[in-house]
Amino acid sequence: MVTNVTNFSRSGLYDWMAQRVSAVVLAVYVLFLLGFVVCNPGLGYAEWQALFSNNAMRIFSLLTLVALSVHAWVGMWTISTDYLTPMALGKWATVVRFLFQAACGVAMFAFFVWGVQIFWGN
Amino acid sequence: MIKAVNSQRPVNLDLRTIKLPITGVTSFLHRVSGIILFFGIAVLLYGLDKSLASAEGFAEVKECLTSPLAKFVIWGLLSALLYHLVAGIRHLIMDMGIGETLEGGKLGSKIVLVVSTIVIVLLGVWIW
Numbered sequence: 001m002v003t004n005v006t007n008f009s010r011s012g013l014y015d016w017m018a019q020r021v022s023a024v025v026l027a028v029y030v031l032f033l034l035g036f037v038v039c040n041p042g043l044g045y046a047e048w049q050a051l052f053s054n055n056a057m058r059i060f061s062l063l064t065l066v067a068l069s070v071h072a073w074v075g076m077w078t079i080s081t082d083y084l085t086p087m088a089l090g091k092w093a094t095v096v097r098f099l100f101q102a103a104c105g106v107a108m109f110a111f112f113v114w115g116v117q118i119f120w121g122n
Numbered sequence: 123m124i125k126a127v128n129s130q131r132p133v134n135l136d137l138r139t140i141k142l143p144i145t146g147v148t149s150f151l152h153r154v155s156g157i158i159l160f161f162g163i164a165v166l167l168y169g170l171d172k173s174l175a176s177a178e179g180f181a182e183v184k185e186c187l188t189s190p191l192a193k194f195v196i197w198g199l200l201s202a203l204l205y206h207l208v209a210g211i212r213h214l215i216m217d218m219g220i221g222e223t224l225e226g227g228k229l230g231s232k233i234v235l236v237v238s239t240i241v242i243v244l245l246g247v248w249i250w
Contacts, residue, residue: 012131020213020214020217023210023213023214024214027207027210027211030203030207031207038248044180045173045176045177045180045181048173048174048180049174049180052174068163072160072163075153075156075160076156076157076160079153079156079157081131087136104160107160108160111163111164111167114167114171115167117171118167118170118171118174
């Protein structure tokens, strides 16, 4: 039996779980960062730089990048398999969908590398 | 009908032929906001990169964020983020078995729209 090969974990249940776990990480990071910016109205470069060069923050940011990569892949995969279908696109749907997913994967990988450079390079 | 993916997932209905109920509207907005955020990552990373690279870069980003266009773009991106967050929290609540009935789903969708509208307006007030 052939099952899906382009989804994240080759199992809908694991994808579902990965989506939830990564979502919680992303939510905590976003709320923390928004809270930090809102609580520091006259934010200067020194404080901003100190926050992101803190080792705990670097690890937190890297964890968030991993979570973002997983979350974005499962999300874009779900959308592409729902809308880029033969019903919508005809016989080239599989090719279009695969290319779309490949582009999403390459973009997300580039975002990940860029993020690592920002969080660990500065 | 030709199956899109060779699996046991339920086959999607043709969205062009059905009127979306409120639960469908919030679900669709969740997807749209997700796509916006996927592209928005590039904008946010660019700003973060510049603001952390040097004090001049930080000042440049801060200066840029005073322009109406930049404010609008950031407001739009963060609105997508906040909507996605609120709708996502609702998903986690539903995963716990709360609000899974048809009525509960409709009520949950209304709550998502009201709460996200409030936080998006507050965000706009904070930005301007």
